[in-house]
Amino acid sequence: MSGGTAYTVHGSGRPVVLVAGAGGSGRIWERHQVPALTAAGHQVITFDHDTGDSSAGELAAAVRELLTTLGLPPCPLIGHSLGAQAIQELLLADPQLASGAVLAATRGRPDAVGDALARAEAAYAEAGGRLPPEYEAFVRLVQNLSPRTLADESAVAEWLDLFEIAAFSGTSAAHRPRPPAPNRLAAYARITTPLLVVGFADDVLAPAHLGREVAATVPGARYTQLADTGHLGFLERPDAFNTVLLDFLATLPTTDPGASRVH
Numbered sequence: 001m002s003g004g005t006a007y008t009v010h011g012s013g014r015p016v017v018l019v020a021g022a023g024g025s026g027r028i029w030e031r032h033q034v035p036a037l038t039a040a041g042h043q044v045i046t047f048d049h050d051t052g053d054s055s056a057g058e059l060a061a062a063v064r065e066l067l068t069t070l071g072l073p074p075c076p077l078i079g080h081s082l083g084a085q086a087i088q089e090l091l092l093a094d095p096q097l098a099s100g101a102v103l104a105a106t107r108g109r110p111d112a113v114g115d116a117l118a119r120a121e122a123a124y125a126e127a128g129g130r131l132p133p134e135y136e137a138f139v140r141l142v143q144n145l146s147p148r149t150l151a152d153e154s155a156v157a158e159w160l161d162l163f164e165i166a167a168f169s170g171t172s173a174a175h176r177p178r179p180p181a182p183n184r185l186a187a188y189a190r191i192t193t194p195l196l197v198v199g200f201a202d203d204v205l206a207p208a209h210l211g212r213e214v215a216a217t218v219p220g221a222r223y224t225q226l227a228d229t230g231h232l233g234f235l236e237r238p239d240a241f242n243t244v245l246l247d248f249l250a251t252l253p254t255t256d257p258g259a260s261r262v263h
Contacts, residue, residue, distance in 0.1 A: 013043045014075070018046050019077060108184050108214040109213070140166075143204060143231065145232065199225040
């Protein structure tokens with residue numbers, strides 16, 4: 001625990017912090033990213049945050065508290081969706097905390113589809129209803145996955161099971177109203193931290209062109225796009241995602257793992 005935040009340390013070596021999107025469960029990284037990173041010699045810190053209805057700035061504050069409380073040296077930060085947007089804000093306010101960052105499914109401004117979804121979720125929350133878990137699982141399925149995955153019937157069955165478990169348990173972040181995303185592109189031009197932005201080609205929640213805009217705004221930032229991936233592309237095509245992730249981390253200056261006080 002750190003300041004009330006539940007975190008988990010995996011392995012030993014050069015620290016890396018993973019920041020999940022809305023819903024905030026650190027477990028989302030454990031099947032695919034944590035094993036790849038620990039095998040590459042990293043100490044991986046995952047943590048839980050219940051920020052489905054919070055802003056990127058509020059999540060950035062939680063990440064800042066975690067990093068400073070654990071006494072981590074400047075280290076790579078890896079974020080998805082809301083987690084990536086939070087890292088962007090942290091890089092503006094406290095760039096000394098990060099040696100680099102990987103932003104997956106991110107954005108720097110609102111768009112028409114995102115605005116429509118925000119209005120729909122706000123109206124749904126105001127109406128006070130709740131979708132049956134089976135229907136909520138279907139909505140999450142089509143929102144988060146690529147057409148290629150949706151065409152694989154065995155894969156669809158597995159994903160539906162996972163989404164239904166989340167819906168029945170009440171841990172799903174679907175349909176939680178969130179603050180509208182402001183236009184922050186002009187501010188991001190001040191980011192100086194080495195940056196990789198990863199776009200998912202079939203992402204409807206964070207369209208890839210919005211991530212490309214972030215990379216084009218930040219001086220020296222890199223951009224890569226993965227085909228046949230939706231919003232959860234790091235889980236749909238984990239090998240491809242992990243390859244670009246590890247290749248980028250290998251370009252960053254190494255940090256003495258002894259500087260970390262995390263055990």
